[in-house]
Amino acid sequence: MNKRTVGKLIGVILILVVWQVLYWTLDLEMLLASPFQVVKRLFELLKERDFYTRTLLSASHIFGGFITAFLSGIILSILAGKFSLIEDILWPVTVIAKAVPVASFIVLFLIWFDTDITHIICFLIAFPIIYTNSLNGYKNADENLLETANLYRVSFVKKLYYVYMPAMKNFIISASTVAIGMAWKAGVAAEVIGVARGTIGEQLNEAKLFCNNADLLAWTLVIVLSSIIFEKLFVLLLKLIFGRLK
Amino acid sequence: MEKIIINNLSKYFGEKRGFDEISFEIELCNITVIMAPSGYGKTTLLKCIAGLLKPSSGDMINVPEKISFVFQDDRLLEDFSVVSNIKFVTKKYDEKRALDILSKLDLKDLQSTPVKQLSGGMKRRVAIARALCADYDLLILDEPLKGLDNELRDRTIDFIKEYNKEKTVIVVTHDIYEAEKFGGEIIQLDLLKSK
Numbered sequence: 001m002n003k004r005t006v007g008k009l010i011g012v013i014l015i016l017v018v019w020q021v022l023y024w025t026l027d028l029e030m031l032l033a034s035p036f037q038v039v040k041r042l043f044e045l046l047k048e049r050d051f052y053t054r055t056l057l058s059a060s061h062i063f064g065g066f067i068t069a070f071l072s073g074i075i076l077s078i079l080a081g082k083f084s085l086i087e088d089i090l091w092p093v094t095v096i097a098k099a100v101p102v103a104s105f106i107v108l109f110l111i112w113f114d115t116d117i118t119h120i121i122c123f124l125i126a127f128p129i130i131y132t133n134s135l136n137g138y139k140n141a142d143e144n145l146l147e148t149a150n151l152y153r154v155s156f157v158k159k160l161y162y163v164y165m166p167a168m169k170n171f172i173i174s175a176s177t178v179a180i181g182m183a184w185k186a187g188v189a190a191e192v193i194g195v196a197r198g199t200i201g202e203q204l205n206e207a208k209l210f211c212n213n214a215d216l217l218a219w220t221l222v223i224v225l226s227s228i229i230f231e232k233l234f235v236l237l238l239k240l241i242f243g244r245l246k
Numbered sequence: 247m248e249k250i251i252i253n254n255l256s257k258y259f260g261e262k263r264g265f266d267e268i269s270f271e272i273e274l275c276n277i278t279v280i281m282a283p284s285g286y287g288k289t290t291l292l293k294c295i296a297g298l299l300k301p302s303s304g305d306m307i308n309v310p311e312k313i314s315f316v317f318q319d320d321r322l323l324e325d326f327s328v329v330s331n332i333k334f335v336t337k338k339y340d341e342k343r344a345l346d347i348l349s350k351l352d353l354k355d356l357q358s359t360p361v362k363q364l365s366g367g368m369k370r371r372v373a374i375a376r377a378l379c380a381d382y383d384l385l386i387l388d389e390p391l392k393g394l395d396n397e398l399r400d401r402t403i404d405f406i407k408e409y410n411k412e413k414t415v416i417v418v419t420h421d422i423y424e425a426e427k428f429g430g431e432i433i434q435l436d437l438l439k440s441k
Contacts, residue, residue, distance in 0.1 A: 145321060147321075148321045151298060152314075158334065162334045163328065
């Protein structure tokens with residue numbers, strides 16, 4: 001086990017210790033369930049079919065919103081990098097998407113649409129992160145390589161493959177890790193506020209109504225773990241794709 | 247014989263002088279070596295000839311359209327293989343020609359190696375190979391042999407000369423041995439100016 005893994009393990013153990021001490025101090029299950037109760041509840045959930053259908057439904061909505069934001073963010077950042085007019089047109093959109101509280105968007109869309117809005121919210125949260133970072137990567141492309149490409153009249157597609165994509169790679173990967181976490185947070189918030197049927201958010205809402213702290217924290221753990229697994233898998237996929245640029 | 251004519255060419259970056267009122271002629275289908283002290287604007291002049299910079303004043307006549315350039319810095323795609331670097335600058339990749347050039351520069355076994363794994367001298371040779379693989383009528387070499395040992399330098403010069411018998415080549419160097427080894431006309435920019 002390397003030093004960093006040991007450090008992370010110590011961090012997790014510290015959180016569990018603080019949590020347990022808080023549980024003993026409060027001594028009221030309604031306010032805070034113990035780590036043991038939460039893990040026990042999680043294992044109970046794992047035995048239920050409903051757990052998987054809910055997790056899959058929420059994950060599919062969140063992934064749908066994220067992947068739409070990911071693809072459109074990258075495509076639009078390339079267009080914005082090439083045509084400054086597109087960057088200018090998109091500027092207010094990204095500023096609004098970044099500045100407006102997610103709750104305002106959720107309520108607004110719930111008024112407008114009589115359906116699950118999770119994917120729209122996830123898109124709105126993830127898009128500016130992906131777009132802005134991807135555009136920064138595009139602008140970070142090596143000027144000397146671009147000058148060389150111009151000398152040899154290299155096509156834009158070739159420049160994109162050989163110069164821009166390698167420059168955008170790290171920006172896109174780091175933006176994705178942030179955006180995935182944000183998409184899960186905002187997506188579940190939208191499910192809770194909108195009481196989206198058959199989702200994790202609905203379970204969180206019910207846990208709140210019945211003051212079922214173990215349920216609330218067990219589902220929260222599911223969200224955290226899903227977000228981490230989703231992030232790791234997606235970053236791995238991106239690294240595989242970018243690794244083919246050679 | 248037709249010539250490239252550089253007539254009263256100047257380049258300024260705002261107030262800063264790149265070079266000032268330079269005039270000379272370069273014979274087409276020949277090697278011309280340009281020499282001048284450091285800071286004389288040799289690289290800037292080459293970039294103007296290549297069309298990468300717009301001169302502030304003066305004319306250039308008969309400059310070929312298709313130009314290949316070995317820059318002072320290697321300007322290679324570090325994450326990509328040697329072959330990908332060649333593909334980057336060629337419209338149609340001619341494998342036979344590329345492998346011939348790579349083998350002459352002792353790079354054939356490294357064709358699939360990512361450039362970032364190569365030494366400085368190898369990268370220099372990749373930059374030269376890439377420029378030679380491109381489609382060009384004028385080859386510009388800006389201090390092309392930096393970092394090569396004497397034996398490799400001599401062999402590389404011989405190969406460049408052999409490979410470009412029918413092409414126009416402009417070489418910038420500050421090394422008189424290299425200049426003489428390349429042969430052809432030597433233009434001393436600082437002496438031109440004082441005429």
